[in-house]
Amino acid sequence: MAWLLLRGTGGTTYKLRFQNAGQLVKDDDVQIGGRRIGSVRDIKLTNDNQAEITVKVGNDYAPLHEGTTAVIRATSLSGIANRYIALTPGPNSNPTLSDGATLTQNSTTSIVDLDQLFNTLDPKTRAALQDVIQGSATWYDGRGVEANAATKYFSPAISSTRRVVNELISQQQVLSDFLRNTSRTAGAIAARRNDLSALVANTNTTATAIADENASFNQALALLPGTLRKANTTFVNLRSTLDDLDPLVAASKPATKDLALFLTKLRPLLVEAEPTIGDLDTLVHQPGPGNDLTDLLNQAPALERAAKPSFAHSIQALQQLTPVLKFIRPYTPDFIGWLRDFGQGASNYDANGHFARIQPIFNAYSFSDTPAGGVLTPIPASQRFAGLEKAVKRCPGAASQAPLDGSAPWRDTDGTLDCDPSLVPPGP
Numbered sequence: 440m441a442w443l444l445l446r447g448t449g450g451t452t453y454k455l456r457f458q459n460a461g462q463l464v465k466d467d468d469v470q471i472g473g474r475r476i477g478s479v480r481d482i483k484l485t486n487d488n489q490a491e492i493t494v495k496v497g498n499d500y501a502p503l504h505e506g507t508t509a510v511i512r513a514t515s516l517s518g519i520a521n522r523y524i525a526l527t528p529g530p531n532s533n534p535t536l537s538d539g540a541t542l543t544q545n546s547t548t549s550i551v552d553l554d555q556l557f558n559t560l561d562p563k564t565r566a567a568l569q570d571v572i573q574g575s576a577t578w579y580d581g582r583g584v585e586a587n588a589a590t591k592y593f594s595p596a597i598s599s600t601r602r603v604v605n606e607l608i609s610q611q612q613v614l615s616d617f618l619r620n621t622s623r624t625a626g627a628i629a630a631r632r633n634d635l636s637a638l639v640a641n642t643n644t645t646a647t648a649i650a651d652e653n654a655s656f657n658q659a660l661a662l663l664p665g666t667l668r669k670a671n672t673t674f675v676n677l678r679s680t681l682d683d684l685d686p687l688v689a690a691s692k693p694a695t696k697d698l699a700l701f702l703t704k705l706r707p708l709l710v711e712a713e714p715t716i717g718d719l720d721t722l723v724h725q726p727g728p729g730n731d732l733t734d735l736l737n738q739a740p741a742l743e744r745a746a747k748p749s750f751a752h753s754i755q756a757l758q759q760l761t762p763v764l765k766f767i768r769p770y771t772p773d774f775i776g777w778l779r780d781f782g783q784g785a786s787n788y789d790a791n792g793h794f795a796r797i798q799p800i801f802n803a804y805s806f807s808d809t810p811a812g813g814v815l816t817p818i819p820a821s822q823r824f825a826g827l828e829k830a831v832k833r834c835p836g837a838a839s840q841a842p843l844d845g846s847a848p849w850r851d852t853d854g855t856l857d858c859d860p861s862l863v864p865p866g867p
Contacts, residue, residue, distance in 0.1 A: 454493050465478075479492060494524060
């Protein structure tokens, strides 16, 4: 016995840094897969307020490798100082950890104590929780028979719970991650405790309203079997319909094989169209009166009533303008030629100035060379436009020599164009 006590256990020492010691004490277990492989040797507080746990691992499991993680766990909820450290060794292909190596907080996870959850509940929340419990008592008041009928489902529920617990035990790392995420979730819920209190109060009101309608629920449950029987015929017909749809689905498969590629190519278009859709939404609807397309369409009937007479007069004006346009259209080449030639003539000079010379004709006097020196005799106003009233009515294209193909001067086939085809320049 003295030899067993004094020879020591040997092993390798490691230091594990946790956010808190999680109620560990010296000689608590260090386990791998539920088997003790070492113990806690020392616990101290670091300068940055972390818990540094010194553990010794037996020679059969040392040395550990890089990638090893450590989690503080509890053997049960009923007990004090019943904690242990569960190690998950890193792969053997990783480098080994030397004696005295330290696992930082990135590789360790502290335990979440039950009192941490209770500490998140302020007096108002605890009062609301009491209301929930009291409301449950009100719920079951006078309904003992129904509650007793429900107890026969407890045994299957317990059996299912046992299977769930066994599955959780076999997935310790997953459960650890779940608890860690649950801790974060509880912290987020604590930050919104007022909203949670309102939710509990509203849930209580909802539960009370549902309890008040228990007669309606009983009636609905009584009608449910008949409804299911009547629906059975529909389901039978649906089965035959699905059989008829099989050829359609089979025929659609070749057409849908390229659908994934099409949707992939369509995605960039939808992404780029998002600003356009946003602008369209702004165009269709904006807060305030008279500033979007909806308001414009609402005002369209009044606009239509106001514009209807104008459109009628416009139609009448266009109908009366049609003969004028019909007369002017054949002279388009002559008008364009006049603009072109006038520009050429007015842009050149000779000894007398521009080739094109324009002289206003007033026709206010007549000149007589007798007596000697000549005399200007005023012309009466009624005779000053004598000889100028007759307009020259040339046909289109008759202002220059006729081309060899006979296309000018042009004459319409129905003879309604008001022009004189005999007015042509002299010469061949």
